[in-house]
Amino acid sequence: MAVKADFHMHTNFSGDSSAPMEDMLHRAVSLGLSHVCITEHYDPDFVYAPGEEAVFELNTDSYLYELLRLRQKYKDKITVGFGVELGLQPHLKRQLAVYAKSYDFDFIIGSSHLCNGKDPYYPEFFEGRSEDEAHHEYFLSVLECVKTLPYFDVYGHLDYVVRYGPTFNEKYAYAKHADVFDQILTHLIENEKGLEVNTKGFCMGLGQPNPCAEILKRYHELGGEIITVGSDAHKPDEIAQEFDRARSLLLECGFRYYCIYQSRVPEYLKL
Ligand SMILES: [Zn+2]
Ligand SMILES: [Zn+2]
Numbered sequence: 001m002a003v004k005a006d007f008h009m010h011t012n013f014s015g016d017s018s019a020p021m022e023d024m025l026h027r028a029v030s031l032g033l034s035h036v037c038i039t040e041h042y043d044p045d046f047v048y049a050p051g052e053e054a055v056f057e058l059n060t061d062s063y064l065y066e067l068l069r070l071r072q073k074y075k076d077k078i079t080v081g082f083g084v085e086l087g088l089q090p091h092l093k094r095q096l097a098v099y100a101k102s103y104d105f106d107f108i109i110g111s112s113h114l115c116n117g118k119d120p121y122y123p124e125f126f127e128g129r130s131e132d133e134a135h136h137e138y139f140l141s142v143l144e145c146v147k148t149l150p151y152f153d154v155y156g157h158l159d160y161v162v163r164y165g166p167t168f169n170e171k172y173a174y175a176k177h178a179d180v181f182d183q184i185l186t187h188l189i190e191n192e193k194g195l196e197v198n199t200k201g202f203c204m205g206l207g208q209p210n211p212c213a214e215i216l217k218r219y220h221e222l223g224g225e226i227i228t229v230g231s232d233a234h235k236p237d238e239i240a241q242e243f244d245r246a247r248s249l250l251l252e253c254g255f256r257y258y259c260i261y262q263s264r265v266p267e268y269l270k271l
Helices: 023-029 060-073 090-102 132-147 176-188 213-221 243-252
Strands: 035-042 079-087 108-109 194-199 227-229 257-262 266-270
Touching: 023 035, 023 060, 035 060, 035 108, 035 257, 060 079, 079 090, 079 257, 090 132, 090 257, 132 176, 176 243, 194 213, 194 243, 213 243, 227 243, 227 257
Parallel strands: 035 079, 079 108, 194 227
Antiparallel strands: 257 266
16 A cells, blocks of 8 residues: 555645645646645744744635635545644644634644744754754643644644754754653543654655654554654645655554544544
């Protein structure tokens, strides 16, 4: 089997993508995928760098309107899920709770793009301390978010922060943050939340998806079973990138199934 469902992608309803939704669907169909889920950014109260455009606002009504139009048009070719990637920040508890209930989403990814109001995308996040310390602050903030904001189905790109540090993932290891990771993973499992395998890490040259193999193995060891696979494509040619590599890795880590979601309920498909 192969992974036939890409459950993380953006279109031009996300401010950091200029891809028309129809171009994304066209590409997904040409790759032989059976399912995709569009997961536009909804990242309220994002802290932007001076001069940076506010790209993480979302007009959800317009997005849904276009999705419904294309879902109908492509209904014999591919199943199109209505999803969102929620940017988690602890002070947004009420806003995210209301938003997640306001639409009939098929699938919600929870992601941490900010850490205590700082953006790890910029070098300042790592300045004046060791890379391990910066990583640790990020993972502690992830733990706080997963505990206080239960409005998602899977947690997205768990070790996202390692993409942006001065040495990428060269010095990064599960063991350095094992205690925090175990608390995050245990919390996800106890609350029936899944973990996303985000293949963008492979594409960025990390040699690993996000999260890395050690975390995926540990999630499996602790009893975790809900895995979704997403490319985080912002352009048509990024859809389903490195999915064969992700599949092999998941099998090595002990998984036999991955999940798709409809109406926020997981369905298990054979890897
Ligand atoms: Zn993200
Ligand atoms: Zn994304």
